Amino acid sequence: MSQKRRNGDRAEGSPSSPPRPGPDALYGPNPTPPQLENGEGWDADPLLVSGHDAYRDGEYLYQDYVYDDHGADTRRFTAGSPSNADSLGGILSQPTGDLHYPNDGERYSYNGADLLEFRARPTAEGVVYRITLNTMLEPDAAAIAIGIDTGGSDGRTDWGHGLGELGAPVDHVLVTWGTGAELDGEPLEDDRVTVDVRRNQIEVEVPLEPADETWRHYCVTGLWNDDDGEFRQVAVSPDEETPGGLKRGSQNVPPVFNVGFRFDEPYDRHVGALDIGRGLFDVLDVTGIGHNLLDLVWDRSARVLGEGNWREHAQSLALANRDISRFYADIDFQRLREGTTDDASFEAGFHSLLYPSRYYLGEGVDPDHDVLEGRIQPYNVYVPENLDEPAPMVLLLHSLGGAYTQYAVYMPNLVKQLAEAHGAVVLMPQARGPGRWYKREAELDIFEAWRDLETRVEIDRSRVTISGYSMGGFGTCMLAAQCPDLFGRGFSVVGPPSEDPIEGLTGGLLKAPSKLTNDLFGGEGGGDVLNVFAQDPESALEITDNLRHVPMLIWNTVGDPLVPVLSPENYARKLRRHGYRYQFDVFPVATHLSLGIRDQWDRAPEFIARGKVIRNPRRVTYRQVPELDHPEVGLVHDGAYWVSDIVTQDGEDAGLVDALSLADGYGDPNLRRFRRVGQTPQRHLSRGLQWEQPDIDQRRGPENALEVTLEGVAEATLWVEEAGLDTDTELTLRVDSDSEATLTLATAFDTHEIEVSEGESTETVVLDDEAEKKAAAA
Incomplete structure (x- = not known):
């Protein structure tokens, strides 16, 4: 080894402080995108x-919902979409409403009336109204x-x-299309209407005098036909200019995409045996005769699998009924x-919140990639009864084809049990779409939603846990x-360990x-058949090494055709070989969906x-x-705890750092394997590993020393004080590396570069001036 010390001012690019857990997106204030800006008078x-x-x-x-x-x-959901319709995918996140935008993405971006x-x-001259749309490409x-x-x-x-x-009975109707407006059929002067495409805002001042009265208001949005x-x-069916969704042969429906002032949008699910059976009957009954007869005696036909997937179920039924x-x-x-202030309350229960993103990824909806691109993104949160701050938090990730509302709609018991077990707030992000597999913009979404939540609720960062169903289980293993x-x-x-x-x-x-993964069923441009995989599938099997201090509870089923039990078995085997704590529960008579349908979670909330x-x-x-890694959106996974800035050697797929501080002495924990049969929430077989305290004669140290193993690593930084080591005395560094590498030992004031040779080596390092004087005197 050879040592190079940096004193005083640090060299450009050297560490300046110990690393913070998680990416930069988790820290700092929220941005103010144009949609949230206030113009004159607001x-x-x-x-x-x-x-x-x-x-x-x-x-x-x-405040309305978005993408509703x-x-x-x-x-009905069994009827499918009209021909030529482009929309967001996701079987568990289908809306109740059936209107589709025209296929002119440059004008509407599949979200233009949101x-x-x-x-x-x-x-002084009446009332001014300001409407902000989620997407506005043309005024x-x-x-x-x-x-x-x-x-x-x-x-x-x-x-x-x-x-x-x-x-809705009204005395006045104000209609505006951005570049103009009419009140009760009469045009308003041009100076009473302003439109700001950058802010997605339309302002209209009307010459009405409400004095101190209370007036009832309604609001609807749609698309404007300037010719008519x-x-x-x-x-x-939609085309480039015309929206679609009208059922052939049915009566007309209002050309309205969104309705305002909806304060009680419901959550409910339709996944019982009767609901599914009726849906299958509708599919097979191609004539419609049987359906009509059945409706006379039993109106059980579910419009969608879930009510409230996009918080617009009541809206869609009201519009259908005009x-x-x-x-x-x-x-x-x-x-x-x-000037009275009467603010929104934040009570116990489910809430649909919005956060402003720091990143501009596009406008509206990208149906080819199933991505929500706007700067304003939704997420759900569950607040427990008697919230005590700072509160624990559970991050709960949705399934493939799901949305931020999935757990409120389909598995509310899971949310409530996780929250009430220890007074935790449950965060349920959208992840920018139904099937992004928690990479790039989907991962970014999680941390931006978390950052926003912490502006509303004080979160105890020492009591944060993570969970998810199916694809959400995969995201749990990855994150x-x-x-x-x-x-x-x-x-x-029921999470797969690999995409x-x-x-x-x-x-x-x-x-x-x-x-299969980058052509027919996924890839950069979306799959030719379905969007199942994101571009370049990822695997949690590659990074199980990192779970040394994160015990895992894994539930999978024998009767699962989507995630065969052998896959999570391979994942559990990796954890066992590492000697990490885990519990792998296999349910022999359950399927991929049955655990969610039962919505019973005994034992899991206590574990969390x-x-x-x-x-x-x-x-x-x-x-x-x-x-x-996705550095273009600030996501680089190059270390944790007091190890940071890992750089993998050229030509290697991965770089591994295994660093041990002997500051307090150390002994590997004793491992106890267990195997037992359980009955709750239903019969299952449990296997796993638990840690027990090592015997006293197994412990080494204490010693002011670091022992580091490097595999495929070109560079890494070790934060000495965070490792519990003393910077006032000499530090012994023992390294076993499979190639030449550079280790940076960082303290609060200095950094020391150590050039490591291939093989085993030992060096004594002096970290500060006081230690250097002591070493010289000795």
Whole structure:
């Protein structure tokens, strides 16, 4: 070895402080993207709590959901989409509404009528309304209609402008399409209408005088047809100009994609035997005669598998019935003039929240890749009863084809049991789509949602755990290994250890042909048949080394055709070979979906509740895999705890650092294997490893020494003080490396580069001036 010391000012690129757990996206303030900016006359901060309203700073605000712009319910989920329709995939995240945007992505981006926020305030000349859309590429692509009921007794329910009957009686109808507006059919002056495409905002001032009265408001959005001067009508199938979704031969539905002021959108699921049976009957009954007869005696046909997948179930049924009268806001103009503040509450239960992303990935929806690209993204959170802050947190990841609402819709008991077991807040991110496999933008989404949640609730970072179902189980295995210093425990339910099923079945020995994973069923441009795999499938089998301090609970089933039990068996075998703590429960009479359908989770919440994040353990093992990094969005997984900045050798697939501090002495834990049969939540076989304290004669040290093993590593940084070592005395460094490498020993003030040769070597290192004087005197 040879030593090079840096004193005083650090060289460019040298470490400046110990690494923080997780990526940079988890830290710092939220950004303010254009949609959340306030122009002249507007001061209130946005709510970012969907389905809520408030009075703030003399303004009325309503925050809508995002990506809930699916219009009326026109067909059952078994009927499929109309021809030529492009939309987000995901069997467990289908909306109840059936409208589809025109296939002009440059104008609508499959999200062009998505209401984000509604605001109102009185002015000297009337009332000004501000509408913010989630996506706006052209100023006149969308149309907004605001119905105003001033309390008159003869309000009309046909709003005109191609909207027709809406069931909500109003005295005035304001319609704007960005570049113009009409009030009760009369054009407003140009200076009363402004549109800001950068901010996705339209402002309209109307010459109405509410004084101190309370007026009822309704709001709908759709697409504008400038040629006909009305909302663009819906056809059976969409084309470049016309939206689709109308059921052939059925009556017309309103050309509305989104309705405002929805405060009670429901959650429910339709996955019982009767629901599935009725759905299969509808598929087989091609004539429709049997369906019509059955409807006369038993109306059990589920419109979708889940109500509330995109928080628009009530909206879609109301539009199908042409009656939106239940969706309104009574705006009190006296409170607005008085500047009253009456904010949104954050009570126990499920909440749909929005966060602003730091990254611009595009606009609207990319149906080819199944990605939500906008700067404003949704996530769900469950707040337990009697929240005590700082609170533990459980990160709960959705399945392939699911959404941020999956657990509220399909498995609410899982959420409630995880939360109430130890008063934890449960974070359920969207991950930018239904099937991104928690890489790149999907992983980024998780940490940005987490960052936003911490602006609302104080989270105890020492009590954070992670879990997920199916693809969410895969994400659990991946993120727990990539960021082991963030999580105390992991709980994977029917999760595959690899995105590639062949790799999982063979324990990493073989991989599926690229034709399958990057062509037919996935890849950069989306799969030719289905989007099942993201580009370049990843595997948690590669990085099990990193789970030394993250005990794992793994539940899988024998009757699972999607995740054959051999795959998680291979994953458990890797943990066993490492000597890591795990419990692998196999359910012999369950299937891939049955655990979720039963929604019973005895034992799992107690396991999660015992999770405690280890901050600076005395032994750190970390495998860095460059192909798992995405530096373009700030995601680089190159270390954990007091090991950072691992650089893999050129030509190697991965680099492994196994570093041991003898500061307090160390002995490997004794391993106790167990095997038992359990009955809850249903019959299963458990196998696993537990740690027990090592015998006293097995411990080495204490000694001011580091022992490091390097495999395929070109560079790495070790933070000496975080490893518990004394910088005031000489440090012994013992290294076993399979190639030449550079180790940087970092302290609070200095860094020391150690050139390591291939093979075993030992060196005594002096870390600061005081230690150097002591060494010279000796």
